[in-house]
Amino acid sequence: MAAERPTWPIKPHTEAKHAMLRHYLNAWFPILASQRFNKIIYLDGFAGPGVYTGGEPGSPLIALEALVNHPHFDRFKRTEFVFIFIESDPASYTSLQEEVTKFWSIQESGEPENVTIELYNNEFTEVANQAVNVKHRLQKQVVPTFAFIDPFGWKGIPMMEIRNLLSSDKCEILLSFMYDGINRFLSDDTPSIISQFTELFGTREYRKAEGLNTEMRKKFLRDLYRTQLQGEGGFKFVRPFDLIDVDRKRTVNFLMFGTKHHKGLEVMKEAMWSLDPIRGYSFHGFAGDQQMLFSPEPEITPLRNAILKRFSGVTVSVRTIERFVIEETDYLTTHYKRQVLRVLEKEGSVKCVSPRKRRYSYPLGTMLHFSSDNNAQLF
Numbered sequence: 114m115a116a117e118r119p120t121w122p123i124k125p126h127t128e129a130k131h132a133m134l135r136h137y138l139n140a141w142f143p144i145l146a147s148q149r150f151n152k153i154i155y156l157d158g159f160a161g162p163g164v165y166t167g168g169e170p171g172s173p174l175i176a177l178e179a180l181v182n183h184p185h186f187d188r189f190k191r192t193e194f195v196f197i198f199i200e201s202d203p204a205s206y207t208s209l210q211e212e213v214t215k216f217w218s219i220q221e222s223g224e225p226e227n228v229t230i231e232l233y234n235n236e237f238t239e240v241a242n243q244a245v246n247v248k249h250r251l252q253k254q255v256v257p258t259f260a261f262i263d264p265f266g267w268k269g270i271p272m273m274e275i276r277n278l279l280s281s282d283k284c285e286i287l288l289s290f291m292y293d294g295i296n297r298f299l300s301d302d303t304p305s306i307i308s309q310f311t312e313l314f315g316t317r318e319y320r321k322a323e324g325l326n327t328e329m330r331k332k333f334l335r336d337l338y339r340t341q342l343q344g345e346g347g348f349k350f351v352r353p354f355d356l357i358d359v360d361r362k363r364t365v366n367f368l369m370f371g372t373k374h375h376k377g378l379e380v381m382k383e384a385m386w387s388l389d390p391i392r393g394y395s396f397h398g399f400a401g402d403q404q405m406l407f408s409p410e411p412e413i414t415p416l417r418n419a420i421l422k423r424f425s426g427v428t429v430s431v432r433t434i435e436r437f438v439i440e441e442t443d444y445l446t447t448h449y450k451r452q453v454l455r456v457l458e459k460e461g462s463v464k465c466v467s468p469r470k471r472r473y474s475y476p477l478g479t480m481l482h483f484s485s486d487n488n489a490q491l492f
């Protein structure tokens with residue numbers, strides 16, 4: 114008798130993560146392939162069985178599809194793509210093997226020579242580091258690596274492991290873990306829980322969130338994780354996203370995207386803005402400390418408030434404002450000139466103090482002065 118498949122129905126919040134992953138990889142693979150790297154690694158640390166009960170592909174198959182179904186895949190021949198899939202549960206591992214085999218069997222030209230798949234029936238921490246870093250050591254060139262880390266809860270993803278795994282340049286991470294569970298067990302003194310949370314955050318500082326109200330606690334833990342991923346993990350830029358259950362008005366998961374380069378940041382933000390609405394769920398991002406929602410019609414008020422708060426009373430170049438928008442907000446560079454700077458200038462909260470060719474135009478060298486009364490202008 115065939116063993117029962119260890120699959121489960123896909124949930125809308127999983128579909129939301131998948132949409133994010135798919136959009137990002139659709140851009141990430143071609144950008145790196147066009148830079149002629151010899152080798153590129155995609156690592157799925159908690160790979161799952163490869164399929165959901167309704168036949169929807171799991172994250173490993175989504176990643177494979179993003180590459181081999183890319184319209185320009187034929188142009189990527191000079192690069193070797195290595196997919197590392199790690200799954201600890203034996204039945205899920207077997208299912209994943211079968212799904213990968215099936216995937217190649219339905220591809221018109223079979224398994225391409227420049228794609229290698231490594232499947233591990235192990236725990237993430239047992240093999241990830243070794244599997245990735247051996248490849249980094251064997252190459253003279255940098256090996257761009259994208260890691261998708263997606264456990265069920267919060268266990269098994271020590272901050273130290275992430276640091277060791279992704280220490281070299283051109284490494285990126287998209288990590289998702291359950292926030293509402295952490296919130297529930299935060300004050301639990303069971304030694305195993307304390308050690309899981311200490312591993313996750315890479316510090317015992319998380320205990321300082323106890324006693325804070327719901328919103329402050331969430332902010333504290335999100336900021337702590339983000340700071341740790343920047344400092345301990347070595348990611349210059351980390352963008353946090355909250356996955357929200359709209360009906361229950363609760364953050365279900367924290368997602369963190371970490372990269373060492375501007376380009377990665379831009380590509381991920383573009384992916385977030387191009388996501389279709391998700392039934393029952395939404396993604397929240399941030400502009401400075403203002404919360405914002407990714408929606409088809411961008412809501413600009415959080416960006417306006419963040420810019421006013423950040424630059425109140427100072428004279429800065431548009432270049433500095435643009436850097437702030439890129440690095441510290443989830444907005445795109447297309448969002449801030451016409452919809453924020455021009456409006457503020459017309460209102461009189463911002464004055465241009467350098468010569469320019471056209472009124473209400475904002476080349477990067479333009480100097481702007483922000484009035485210090487701007488707090489009154491916050492919406």
Ligand SMILES: C[S@@+](CC[C@H](N)C(=O)[O-])C[C@H]1O[C@@H](n2cnc3c(N)ncnc32)[C@H](O)[C@@H]1O
Nearest residue numbers: 159160161171172200201202236237263264269
């Ligand atoms: C949330 S599911 C992953 C789903 C998959 N990433 C997707 O999007 O289709 C988590 C998977 O991680 C596996 N798992 C649990 N602990 C693990 C560990 N320590 N190392 C590797 N896999 C683990 C589970 O068996 C489960 O299949």
